[in-house]
Amino acid sequence: MQVSRHWRLQQQRYALVGQVCADCEEKIFPPRGVCPNCAKETSTAFEFSGRGKVYSFSTVYTAPAGFEGSAPYTIGLVQLEEGPLVTAQLTDIDNDHVEIGLDVEMVTRKLLQDGDRGVLVYGYKFRPVVPVWETELEDELYALA
């Protein structure tokens, strides 16, 4: 069971917190020690918007330990609107409806359970961007309930 390994990534997993290079303004995710663009060390925290487009994708049929119950699931490379690519599962969409260029947004979902008695690990996945009228309808339904 690993607790601190996942806990220490909560800023990244829950809020897509990366960095912006103080020198060349490169947006960086995941965070790293040295800017990949200008090789300077300085950088400040930067929260990404969570919106992007599918750059590539693959549907996993032969799954690793801890993910067998989810297979087949689709992993995307999402190009965030600020630039970087992120590796993340796509959710709320049928596997055969995914295509390159699809508009997606970040949501927080369960990623895996760390063994039978381990922690539940939550983090980012991406779903197709929901049209505004649909979210408004959702809000109304919640208000009624």
Add this chain to the structure above:
Amino acid sequence: MTNVYITGIGQTPVGEHWRTSLRELAWQAIEPALVEANLHYPDALYVGNMLSGAISGQEHTGALIADYCGFRGVEATTIKAGQASGGVALRQAYLALKSGEIKTAVVVGVEKMTDRAGGELVSAVASGLDADYEAAQGLTLASAAGLLLQRYMFENGLELRDMAGFSVNAHANARNNPNAMFRNQLKAEKFPAAAMVASPVNMFDTAPDADGAAALVLVAADTPPETENGFKPIQITGSAVSTDSVALHDRKEFLTFEAVRRSTEKAMEQANVKHADIDLFELHDSFTVFAALALESAGFAEMGKGWQLAANGDLGIDGAVPICTLGGAKARGNPCGATGIYQALEAVQQLRHTAGGSQVEGAATALIQCVGGTGASVATHVLQA
């Protein structure tokens, strides 16, 4: 000037060795290499291995294998660089021999895969990816290759069947390799119909995980050493290792294997050879898209056109750029960290002209290259007769 020569080779057949452990596999490869080279005790042992900890619960394999093989007391170390472990181990041995600190070395690539199965094995192999930002999302090596292949097909307007030539060629070449795992022939029209592993990567696109070990005896000398085995020593004339981001999402150019480009340039410059001088290229075809990207990044094809060499049949034994001449990872089998040494051994067979029905006529210069992860570690060597 000190040169480095290969004077002995040994291997186990690649496959499912249920009765044989990690250390026994290593010895089965080392013993015939020692006999060929007429050596009993090297100055140093280098072990290339990726997964002994995750699969066999055994680390510290330098000392373990040294002791099992009768080298107790020898300097020994294990090199871990994902699926490139074998090639990076060869590089470390080469550097030590070049330095003059040692005169003889044994390099063994060994991988015991079949002591884990299913999701556990998939997870072990995925440990060569970025654990926090790739594997934690459920990414596997095959699905990482799927991300590359999906984008490669998208940008070049391809369908899955356009990649079939790589696997068909590998199986055709393995027919003549008694140590290969799959010597059956693959029909191109069957290729797109295979079961999916991680779309668009299917069973016929991916190399099979397997047990295996291969070993080399290396000797440092100013001139080719005398041998008693009747074979001319094979010289390592170029040697380079390069790295790239472990995670695919951190690449500068998504469809370029930058570490392939850099290490190939360095190794070929060191050996003073041009592309036209290369008689065969043992590249790391864990997936068809890896083969296409390796051909492009190494300069054998224009970017986006590596697949055409396979489709046009240019990669066969008699083709312009023979690759995977004894089956490659696809048909010889894929014992991850041992691959680099299998490639070196197969290149030696080609340069000795003992490759049987898969012999590249007049082979004198071979390029070998193994790729760890999705291109994060790449070891490239030039071998010459």
